[in-house]
Amino acid sequence: MAKTKVSQDTGDLVLNRISKYYGDFCAVDDLSLTIPDGSFFALLGPSGCGKTTTLRMIAGLEEPSAGTISIGDTDITTQKSYRRNVNTVFQNYALFPHLSIFENIAFGLRRRGIKDVKDEVEKALNLVELGHLSERKPTQLSGGQQQRIAVARAIVNRPEVLLLDEPLGALDLKLRRQMQIELKRIQLEVGITFIHVTHDQEEAMTMADTIAVMNQGKIEQMGSATELYEAPKTAFVANFLGQCNLIKVKVQSRSGGKVVVSAKGHTFEIPESRVSSSSDALLLGVRPEKLRLDDNGVNSIKECVVTDRSFVGTSTQYLVRTPWDLELVVFEQNDEGLHDLRVGDKVSLEWDSQHTFGLDGAQDVNAGADLDDDE
């Protein structure tokens, strides 16, 4: 029987140039990543981007075709999954239907030869606030309860790293929000490194300290939620996290910390620090809530037409067509400044330079758009 040592001081999880091929298909492509000990880390990407494969390699359920995985100083690349001190919360929980909740949680402890499991199991059950359900069978629990049990079953083992594979995917929206907060609380309480795989950008942003956005087996960009949202480095990241307006522009000049660009006779300014490419063709990016329906800023587009309007409670979303037939999305808060425009109304758009970013112009403007809610 494998007795896995439980060390408290575990060290960072390091993925060093790992790749995974299934035949000719490359699921994970030369990926390197360091996840600091004790952090809440999210791997975010559309389905098929390789995030689950990466997770399974960390769990030991798949072996990388190339590269190494280590925790602290220990290389775990070829270690069998049952010898790794890494536990997983599976997508559909994978609770053992033939065992009681108590025995489900005790499973890992018992396999490691721990005789007195009662205290540990009860502590874990209390952590997820389901102490009263220990004698039930998994099928007698609701989805949200099963989800918590799956977390308890993994956490009771005090793993060095806890992996969460789309753990909230099967829950309804309300419960999902509740569980997001819950998981965040548990992570702070136990201090274990959490790696959370999700395709839901909102979920990743709510929970994680650091988010790595994955696309086609590679990491597009890594950083905090704010960083990724406010200063995306690629069109994919800009579109995948929230909504984004991207306008093809040409660089006119770069001086004094400003990059002046133009599109169809309109000129705009971008702070140089927010331009991630030295190319002359850029994509100017600005988030819909940063656009205002006025015309007195440095960056403005006049003579636009409202083509669609939808009221969504806290804001009104407009689709606005520019004179050169590009449709931009504008969110306007439903407060006293509301314009209350109708379809067909003439309107001007303006936004602040500091909310603008510049991306390399060779990218597909629609990369990463409409991928997030594909399930």
Added chain:
Amino acid sequence: MAFLHGATKSHSASSKGGSPKKRSLTPYLLLAPGLIWLITFFVIPIFSLASTSTMVRPQGAQIGTYVQELRFANYVDAFLANQEQYVRSFLYAGIATILALAISYPLAYMIAFKAGKYRNILLVLVVAPFFTSFLLRTVAWSQILGDEGPVLSTLRLLPFVDESLRLTATPFAVVSGLTYNFLPFMTLPLYASLERIDPRTLEASGDLYASGFTTFRKVTVPLSMPGVVAGTLLTFIPAAGDYVNAALLGNPSTKMIGNVIESRFFAVVDYPTAAALSFTLMATILILVTLYIRKSGTDELV
């Protein structure tokens, strides 16, 4: 975008209803053919059998003539006279069931988890023996195990095998025949329950520090218990009452209770004894099965 949720959830669930008063005849019509069949060929015969079992042949009456005298001592007499065959039936059926389980489990496991694209072909192969008659297959076994058959001639090549070794007309042949004939009844339910296991529970077990063997012992086996129970019942019950294998592959000292019943009915024309034996067999199997299901405690998994 959360605020979109919950805003549109007031649709009318009670607007449908139809006419609940009018009882539909359809369920009864659907049941009718099976019910008629069951009554004609099971319920009526079983009452007639029960009544026969307590009959007595009057002094000097012709063979095959019996009158009802409610003589329950028929049961005691019949049982005492055939204890040996009773015990043998359950022993052979038990051994055959265990052998079938031992052969079927790895097979079903392989088909469920490892066969990949060959899964359907393998399942067809498991069922394929049913394409020919049960009797023919049993006769074939007497050829296979016969003195000039392939099994014995191969065995004779071994140095320690005696020239006088025989396989037909032995308990070995009878148990082999039983095992073989009921193998699909074991394999298919086992396959069905193994196939239903979510592979992620097996991964979860490995993730929770269980080695491959421990996972098998602690997760796979318990989750396949419904299949084990169904398979053993489907094998044991017909095997205990079988008389074809003992008749074609056995000798007079390997007779099972089925053979006794058969000869009481058709050779000796002693209907009451045959009927009493049939009922005793049914009752014994019923009790054993009930105890077994109670003990294995799989009712909530079935």
